[in-house]
Amino acid sequence: MSAPAKDLVETPVLAVEGLSTAFRQQDGSLRTVVEDVSFTIGPRRTLAVVGESGSGKSVTALSIMRLLPGRKSRIGGSVRLNGEELTTLPMDAMRRIRGNDVAMIFQEPMTSLNPLLTIGYQIAEVLIRHRGMSFAAARAETVRLLEKVRIPEARSRFDEYPHRFSGGMRQRVMIAMALACRPKLLIADEPTTALDVTIQAQTLDLIKSLQDEEGMSVLFITHDMGVVAEVADETVVMYQGKTVEMGATADIFANPRHPYTRALLSAVPKLGSMKGTSAPSRFPLIDPATGRQRENQSPVPADSEMRPRAQPVLEVKNLTTRFPIRKGLFGGLRGRVHAVESVSFSVQPGETLSLVGESGCGKSTTGRSILRLVDPTAGSVTVDGKDIRAMKPAELRRARRGMQMIFQDPFASLDPRATVGSAIAEPMLTHGAASRSGVRQRVVELLHRVGLSAETAQRFPHEFSGGQRQRICIARALALEPKIIIADEAVSALDVSIKAQIVNLMLDLQQSLGIAYVFISHDMAVVERISHRVAVMYLGRIVEIGPRAAVFENPQHPYTRKLLAAVPAADPSRRTMRRASGTEADIPSAIRPVDYRVPELAFREVGEGHLVLQG
Amino acid sequence: MIGYVVRRVLQMIPVLFGITLVVFVLLRASGDPVSLMLGEEASEAQIAQLREAYGLDRPLYEQYAVYMGDLLTGDFGRSIRYNNQPALEVVLERLPATASLAAMALVYAILISLPAGIIAALYRRRIPDQIASFLSVLGQAMPNFWLGIMLILVFAIWFGWFPVSGREDAYAVVLPGLALGASLAAVLTRLLRSSMIEVLSQDYIRTARAKGIGPTAVMLRHAIRNALLSYLTVIGLEASSLMAGAVVTEQVFAWPGIGLLAIQAINSRDMAVVQTIVILAALIVMLVNLLVDVLYSLIDPRIQHV
Numbered sequence: 001m002s003a004p005a006k007d008l009v010e011t012p013v014l015a016v017e018g019l020s021t022a023f024r025q026q027d028g029s030l031r032t033v034v035e036d037v038s039f040t041i042g043p044r045r046t047l048a049v050v051g052e053s054g055s056g057k058s059v060t061a062l063s064i065m066r067l068l069p070g071r072k073s074r075i076g077g078s079v080r081l082n083g084e085e086l087t088t089l090p091m092d093a094m095r096r097i098r099g100n101d102v103a104m105i106f107q108e109p110m111t112s113l114n115p116l117l118t119i120g121y122q123i124a125e126v127l128i129r130h131r132g133m134s135f136a137a138a139r140a141e142t143v144r145l146l147e148k149v150r151i152p153e154a155r156s157r158f159d160e161y162p163h164r165f166s167g168g169m170r171q172r173v174m175i176a177m178a179l180a181c182r183p184k185l186l187i188a189d190e191p192t193t194a195l196d197v198t199i200q201a202q203t204l205d206l207i208k209s210l211q212d213e214e215g216m217s218v219l220f221i222t223h224d225m226g227v228v229a230e231v232a233d234e235t236v237v238m239y240q241g242k243t244v245e246m247g248a249t250a251d252i253f254a255n256p257r258h259p260y261t262r263a264l265l266s267a268v269p270k271l272g273s274m275k276g277t278s279a280p281s282r283f284p285l286i287d288p289a290t291g292r293q294r295e296n297q298s299p300v301p302a303d304s305e306m307r308p309r310a311q312p313v314l315e316v317k318n319l320t321t322r323f324p325i326r327k328g329l330f331g332g333l334r335g336r337v338h339a340v341e342s343v344s345f346s347v348q349p350g351e352t353l354s355l356v357g358e359s360g361c362g363k364s365t366t367g368r369s370i371l372r373l374v375d376p377t378a379g380s381v382t383v384d385g386k387d388i389r390a391m392k393p394a395e396l397r398r399a400r401r402g403m404q405m406i407f408q409d410p411f412a413s414l415d416p417r418a419t420v421g422s423a424i425a426e427p428m429l430t431h432g433a434a435s436r437s438g439v440r441q442r443v444v445e446l447l448h449r450v451g452l453s454a455e456t457a458q459r460f461p462h463e464f465s466g467g468q469r470q471r472i473c474i475a476r477a478l479a480l481e482p483k484i485i486i487a488d489e490a491v492s493a494l495d496v497s498i499k500a501q502i503v504n505l506m507l508d509l510q511q512s513l514g515i516a517y518v519f520i521s522h523d524m525a526v527v528e529r530i531s532h533r534v535a536v537m538y539l540g541r542i543v544e545i546g547p548r549a550a551v552f553e554n555p556q557h558p559y560t561r562k563l564l565a566a567v568p569a570a571d572p573s574r575r576t577m578r579r580a581s582g583t584e585a586d587i588p589s590a591i592r593p594v595d596y597r598v599p600e601l602a603f604r605e606v607g608e609g610h611l612v613l614q615g
Numbered sequence: 616m617i618g619y620v621v622r623r624v625l626q627m628i629p630v631l632f633g634i635t636l637v638v639f640v641l642l643r644a645s646g647d648p649v650s651l652m653l654g655e656e657a658s659e660a661q662i663a664q665l666r667e668a669y670g671l672d673r674p675l676y677e678q679y680a681v682y683m684g685d686l687l688t689g690d691f692g693r694s695i696r697y698n699n700q701p702a703l704e705v706v707l708e709r710l711p712a713t714a715s716l717a718a719m720a721l722v723y724a725i726l727i728s729l730p731a732g733i734i735a736a737l738y739r740r741r742i743p744d745q746i747a748s749f750l751s752v753l754g755q756a757m758p759n760f761w762l763g764i765m766l767i768l769v770f771a772i773w774f775g776w777f778p779v780s781g782r783e784d785a786y787a788v789v790l791p792g793l794a795l796g797a798s799l800a801a802v803l804t805r806l807l808r809s810s811m812i813e814v815l816s817q818d819y820i821r822t823a824r825a826k827g828i829g830p831t832a833v834m835l836r837h838a839i840r841n842a843l844l845s846y847l848t849v850i851g852l853e854a855s856s857l858m859a860g861a862v863v864t865e866q867v868f869a870w871p872g873i874g875l876l877a878i879q880a881i882n883s884r885d886m887a888v889v890q891t892i893v894i895l896a897a898l899i900v901m902l903v904n905l906l907v908d909v910l911y912s913l914i915d916p917r918i919q920h921v
Contacts (some may be wrong), residue, residue: 067821067824067825095825095828095829096827098824098826098827099828100827104825105823112818113822114822114841115818115819115841115915116835116915117837125828129827161916164915174822177826335625593646
């Protein structure tokens, strides 16, 4: 960890000096998005560039590769790769460096591969281009690379197309492609952000072990402090296009100097930070300008622990949702997706129950089934003593007043052509919950509640940032004074500091209005903050449910343990990822044959209200 | 794949059935062929006699049942206008003329739109794009009969390079093909431009560039195939407007195809011929769309017809 001194002696693989990037605006003026950024990466070292959206970290990477549109951008400063200046290189020479000396992997494995070309060809193309190999030689080498990134049955998968691969597998293909020519530098732009935690752990582990084998340097771009702590030797913190702090990763985590770094670190949810408490707790927020604590930091008081014997506001019993798979000439039933299988839980007024799990585990379908946005196959959902499943359409509409939903993407869940005011007013008007004259007053009230000003009502969604939009969505959900809000990955798309603010807002609202939340999330650290109780889902089933403290401090089911172990610790002094996780397969699918008989589910009680699926 | 094609062909049957019903009823609602055949001086008795001979005195549903029965044995009825010749024969005789016209139009459309769309996308918002956009708006705005007349005026009358009408010479198809293909070329150019622009902004294009692939190879190997997917779909959808356009174009160029035949048959209430043309046209449009869907699945591995 004390390598910086040694770096001064060795020639750096990459030396960036005074890099500035500006984009040409519509009116011809230049807007600077990266300003005077400098750093060096030594041989075999990993440097992380960390920052929130708009901090210029991705633009920095694309500037190094000169992948920005030439007519619309201007790059200044110097980028030297092993002493060779890249910014002034002719384009032809630059192309010989891309994919050869410097390779890059991107955030979105689902869209970063060409859907119409086989994955084998896409890797072989690099070898043919830079190594001048024949197709046969490139093919053999590609199979070797696929094996190296641990893709099972590499030889037969050469001719498959990307859509047959899961996100994690596609990212491995991208890594194989990047490593094809043994580059000296790998630029990884948020390579694990779109992946599930266990897959993220595998992918980070793979990058690290390949880095050791090949002796590459890595420039790692991420917004996730947990990932930084896990992988980086040195860290550069970027804020609004500028470097605000730079140094050895351990130093930055131990003694952040710049106020923004402190704000960023304080907003990072750290797994295990809630040990010994049972109530949810707000994030301590720090002002990025002053470095001081911004808000009154009282934790949610103990009396917010719900009265245990109250009548539950929501009771779900044996909820099962399956989707038929039809194929063939007459659309015959070929199988079923067992999306939700015998899920039971109850939620008390003012309580937060979190549903956690990885993609495809059925947590979102559970949320939608509760509101009957998809029709469940079996089971009962009782809200305020009434069974949602037995309701006629008109009754169901009335019942939905009491339960609202907040979705993941605040950009897609607001109508771009409706003003914020009318978006919030609409549910009240449809349900006749307020008169036309009263509704305006109510909208203003709601906006104040979520921390927005009254004049927000006249503006349109595109004028707001992601965090502000999520506040608007929350105001809309509150309009009908629901007893329960289902928040489906409501903070997952937000930057850490914004995420912390929205979580705090949700906790405040729960405290003052007594709302119950079903908080659907894959993010264990946020779940730890916000929940009273937690249900862990895997393949459509709840495998473990109980009070948050019990599940996090005494996890019983192997999957819960695996999930908790995969979360990066945001602490460079205890890197948690193990080499062992590398070869495990993807999350299995919940598709079953038609005649599949669901095994009986049996739970074992390990503590008060703490149940674990057996077998 | 074979199962898929069989299924699609089977699905055409109810559609064709519906089409026969609609055409049959509409034609009978629009007037009586007999009075037109015999002229104004015909006596009541003559008219009644001829109506009986053609079965027109019977109730509509009976007529339809007889017609459908004949249809299933391959008998499309006989033409009133062409000496009682079988209607199918009359139509099939004219089919090659229309087919060559439509093929020519399609060749023009592709030869023009493929380079124009790609260049427009590459030089987005610059001069070449603006020229291509202007021409494609023009191409869509000009009615094809007007364009046909202008082409005749300039290239047939002034320059005398091509015949004014008819299809005696092999190269006679050049002008009517262009008149018919121009608006399709315009539609396809605009479509290809926008799908090309979309494809070029995709992550996998950035990946290809990050691999060090040169701009031409990125274009040829990574971009065009993806952009062609929507292009192909629209060609399928436009097959029907090509048929409709042929009716007008053939009229302008006196092109002896199905379109010209259709106009003549409608005017003389030659019901069997009109019905045959409509059924055949519907069949062709459906087959073209099936062909497009099959091609689509060959290009795009994500689409699998089973």
